[in-house]
Amino acid sequence: MSHHIVELKDVRFRYPDGTEAIQGITFKILHGESVGIAGANGMGKTTLLLNLGAHLLPTSGEVSIGEVTLAKRTRQEIRRKVGFVFQRTDDQLFMPTVYEDVAFGPINLGLTEEKVAERVKSALEMVGCLHLSNRPPHRLSEGQKRAVAIATVMAMDPDILIMDEPASNLDPKSRRHLINLLKGFVHTKIIASHDLDLILDVCKRCIIIREGRVVADGPSEEILMDEKLLEENSLELPLSRQHNNKF
């Protein structure tokens, strides 16, 4: 189904202050794939995601989601296909209650009140937060906020899920809950994370970014077991794969 392909062709991005954050990235992601994006801080992961999510426009090169190429006038269209979960939950939950936050997207899609209620209910059920409907966001734990943030995005029924550091600041139980949740989604998933174990668990494919370029792209099992490659990129073996005799 070609209309869910994410494709980047020699994409470059430069920030107004001159920083060349992305220096020529090319790859293709097919429908239903789950891809982890790894790399040290400041290497361009977030910028890449923001381009994919149509929040930034590439300085040159082409980003296309489905058949639509990202340009100024197609931004809205692309945002509708993409469910973007930001790094900081507080930025994402801005309505007075959980219900209203999750309903925000469907309402903007123009759905009727009943349909909105339906979407909200199923999205909250999906993440296990239906009982938090009437809570104000500032009364939620970090894990709950993360789950609700995902719900706000799922309620819009996106084709593609993009997540920036989804497991940061989560306690182990919430993290496990999140991983199980993600494994259950059939959407195309693009996840940027420092949590290599999460990538190993959730994503079949892994791309490593350094200095705004792709330095590795292949099955997670291979890439995340390549110690030399990982160390070159200021990364480490996933904790679950580190040999006991290291300690």
Add this chain to the structure above:
Amino acid sequence: MHMADALLSPAVGGAMWAGSLGTIIYCAKKLRDKMDEKMIPLMGVLGAFIFAGQMINFTIPGTGSSGHIGGGMLLAILLGPYAAFLVIASVLTVQAFFFADGGLLALGANIWNLGIYPCFIGYPLIYRAIVRKNNSPKLITFATVLSVAIGLQLGALSVVLETRMSGITELPLGTFLLLMQPIHLAVGLIEGFATAGIILYVRTLRPDIVDDIEGVKSVASGVSLKKVLITMGILALITGGAFSWFASNHPDGLEWSIEKIYGKPEIHRKLNPVSENLAKLQEKTAILPDYSLPSKDGGKAEETAPSWPAVEPGTSISGIIGGLMVLGLVIVFGFGIKAMRKMRDRA
């Protein structure tokens, strides 16, 4: 510098609310037409910022005490007058509810006192007039300090006038002014310098925030100088008139006017038909003859009116007994409800 409900009369409080509400509606209308969508989260977050910022203290040079910023002028510079007024109103609203700063009636007055002057006098008439394309730090500092100081002076003056016109306090106008104005001048200067410092420092890191939050500042140019001057002229006439009235050496003048508004004698008249029967019984069974209530005899109230026109007969011994009883009843009422609730919880 916040007004409190207890110091306001309904008339003054109501008038200030009318003014503030009118301004809120006016600002909202202006924003709706020209506002950029991203203003809404910005306004809310900056409101929260002002709140959070007020929690950070600094030591006032020269003294040992600490102070904090108000933020009105800062908001006006960052957001333009219309958005800033709404944000100031919101901050005060949250303060009124969560911090009991003043009260709900006084909220109208506080919004006016702390919002109108920075947004519609300080910013358009002083700041904008001085700071144009020429953005030298000295000029910006001067303009900021001047507008903040004047804004606070006007605000403090308003508090004084509102309190006097409400007639709850005995403080003579002159003393009141002497207390309020100099303090707020000092506060104004300090806050002015602090605000200027912030503007200048932020400008070095993110000039776009200060110079023009996209399209917002153009909204500010809609405030016509002529309109503001005319309004100020009218205000000056009114306050000038009020000044001379209070300056007149008629200590009873205030009580007399209050009596006229709230009709002390009228309340007697209302009381009489009800207590007439009781009064008849009372005459036969006088409790404490020395403290008999003037309300027994409607005429007597009229007589005592001129000497102490504002005295309520209720402040006599019956008042004290009755007061204690009512207090007791209120407490019993409270416990009663508590008990009811406990029973219901257990059920």
Add this chain to the structure above:
Amino acid sequence: MSFDLEFFNIGYLDTLSYKDTFVHRIDPRIKIIVSFIFILFVVSFQKYEVSALMPFFLYPVFLLTAGNIPLKAIAKKIVFVSPFAVFIGIFNPLLDTGVILSPFGIPVSGGWLSFISIIMKFVLTVSTALLLIAVTSFPGICEALERLKLPKVFVIQLLFLYRYLFVLLEESLRMIRARDARSFGKRGKEMKTFIRLISVLLIRSVERAERIFCAMLSRGFRGEIKVLRRHTINAYDILFLIISVTMFYLFRSFHIVNIIGETVGRSFR
């Protein structure tokens, strides 16, 4: 009160506001209207009135007890904000020394009466404001304001303010702690440091607002935000309105306290 305490305090009132009692469930519009009328009646008393104010305590007591709000929290807050009113009011006894009445032979000046009156009015009005939020929740109040025809722009950004209030308070708390950890006595608290701190907080706030806007856009925002309407006025609300306002009117027009006092006094004869 230090910053820490104030911060947790506001959170406390906020937590209370999400309880579920009869009072909490009354439509917020009704509560606002009743409270406002209450305040108007209270401040309409002339300045020497003391005893006629007594019955009015029923309203805040009702909100407190039926709403299951701890008395201590409200009392502490009232005491904390009283200085301004006390400061202005204390001039009354100093300036108005004419003796008005002498119960049991003790002379009481008009000034003291008006001072006590001010204090009573203060307690009545301020406690009502606090209790109103304690039994209503801020989003409830915002919803009521919108339905009472206040401009939507104003209400929406009020909601945003409330939403990010705690977030930003926490951020500034962290900054203060960081500063305090590295400043000793007066050094570190000067204007210059302050300006740096506040400016950084300002920039962070603006950046946060930009990210929020991004998040809004990513969920299809195009300029209109809907304020959810969760309350409807029912018969109980109307009943509450009618009963309260009637009682306030009665208390204001008829000197209940005197009537009771007379009746009791009479019964001793």
